[in-house]
Amino acid sequence: MRHYELICPGCGAVLEDRYTLSCPQGCDALIRARYRRKKLNLRNELGIFRFADWLPIEGTLKAAAGPVTYRSEGLARDLGLKNLYIGFNGYWPERGAEIHTCSFKELEALPTMVRVRETGDGTLVVASAGNTGRAFCQTVAATGGQVVVVVPEKAATRLWTTIETDQVCMVLVDGDYSDTIAVADALCTHPSLLPEGGARNVARRDGMGTVMLDAAVTIGRLPDRYFQAVGSGTGGIAAWEAAMRLVEDGRFGSVLPRLHLAQNLPFVPMVRAWEAGRREIVPAIDMPDARTAVAVVYADVLTNRKPPYGIGGGVFDALTATRGAMHAVTNPAAEAAARWCEEAEGIDLDPAAAIALAALADAVETGSVGPDEAVLLNLTGGGYRRVAEDHEQYRIEPAFRVSADVETAALAGDVLSWVRNHA
Numbered sequence: 001m002r003h004y005e006l007i008c009p010g011c012g013a014v015l016e017d018r019y020t021l022s023c024p025q026g027c028d029a030l031i032r033a034r035y036r037r038k039k040l041n042l043r044n045e046l047g048i049f050r051f052a053d054w055l056p057i058e059g060t061l062k063a064a065a066g067p068v069t070y071r072s073e074g075l076a077r078d079l080g081l082k083n084l085y086i087g088f089n090g091y092w093p094e095r096g097a098e099i100h101t102c103s104f105k106e107l108e109a110l111p112t113m114v115r116v117r118e119t120g121d122g123t124l125v126v127a128s129a130g131n132t133g134r135a136f137c138q139t140v141a142a143t144g145g146q147v148v149v150v151v152p153e154k155a156a157t158r159l160w161t162t163i164e165t166d167q168v169c170m171v172l173v174d175g176d177y178s179d180t181i182a183v184a185d186a187l188c189t190h191p192s193l194l195p196e197g198g199a200r201n202v203a204r205r206d207g208m209g210t211v212m213l214d215a216a217v218t219i220g221r222l223p224d225r226y227f228q229a230v231g232s233g234t235g236g237i238a239a240w241e242a243a244m245r246l247v248e249d250g251r252f253g254s255v256l257p258r259l260h261l262a263q264n265l266p267f268v269p270m271v272r273a274w275e276a277g278r279r280e281i282v283p284a285i286d287m288p289d290a291r292t293a294v295a296v297v298y299a300d301v302l303t304n305r306k307p308p309y310g311i312g313g314g315v316f317d318a319l320t321a322t323r324g325a326m327h328a329v330t331n332p333a334a335e336a337a338a339r340w341c342e343e344a345e346g347i348d349l350d351p352a353a354a355i356a357l358a359a360l361a362d363a364v365e366t367g368s369v370g371p372d373e374a375v376l377l378n379l380t381g382g383g384y385r386r387v388a389e390d391h392e393q394y395r396i397e398p399a400f401r402v403s404a405d406v407e408t409a410a411l412a413g414d415v416l417s418w419v420r421n422h423a
């Protein structure tokens, strides 16, 4: 018997895990993992697998990548915050941060690869604007298996690993992130190609949720506030779900941290829908001229046009349950935040992490966060310069280059031949 079961919060059904991504009854809700242990137990494992009792997997991997939390001095002083904790999810070995591909997406990729081996049947397909794909490539390089990554042409240079691999089938799409998602979805209509699942994948959410678990263990209680930059919002949902488990545990407090989720202007669909009090994103109102907006943002990994916002247990529900807020950040504010972090903390940031910091600065300035509150700032990526000093970077070569309107049935056949020939 597994140490978890899957629950549909829509109809209450208990589901067996067959790499299950949604409720067979068709409920419009994110299925969740329910763990047998209600008290957080830290295992004597490396990195993220310390938290394996609250991950939907049986086995673990020998991988040092995991969440790291530390109490800030530099940014805390500049912001006038007495209890600012940084969840640093990138590469910074001096702080124990060993994520070689420099973003928290490795926290999603590691448990997902274990879950797919244990419960799935087929080759995983991942659509990515760069960071997620790189994280899956690294996980495959370090721990085995194969993966198909579908990325926009202009993100090709973002796919590298610090360990050489020939087990990644990279499909480059001549289009933006949304075109990439459409091609990946179409590929997955083939039975041997498995959709990774995004927000619907419990391994992905609970992997990201370890940032909250690590923070609670480090601080000794749940933080009052949680700041993160979002594209899909999956990290925000995961933080909320992890916090609910910690409340149920009973040792970390009873109040859920308020979620502060940030997007990059001018592409801010969830900010607009939330501020209008709507559960639905209305494209014409919330993301007019999407293509133009996507093209000019500083943090393009945040440009998901179909985030799990209105779905049951999605971003809207997470914000409602935590009395949360959405923030919109300009490019110049984010660029300034990146420089500031480098001076104050001594590490370079992923543009998305700079968005989160700029949002925190704004919330402090407007008085919505008080100086004594315990704040968890999830710096979701960084340390790119630092990793380049310590490790070789091997570029992933494309297996296929396609246009956004490619004939996907034929492409699926080509991809599967590639996978078989490289196994």
Ligand SMILES: Cc1ncc(COP(=O)(O)O)c(C=O)c1O
Pocket: 103, 104, 105, 131, 132, 229, 230, 231, 232, 233, 234, 235, 236, 301, 302, 350, 352, 353, 380, 381
């Ligand atoms: C570095 C980084 N931060 C934040 C995000 C947003 O993550 P999500 O909206 O899935 O929680 C991404 C998404 O790719 C990312 O790469």
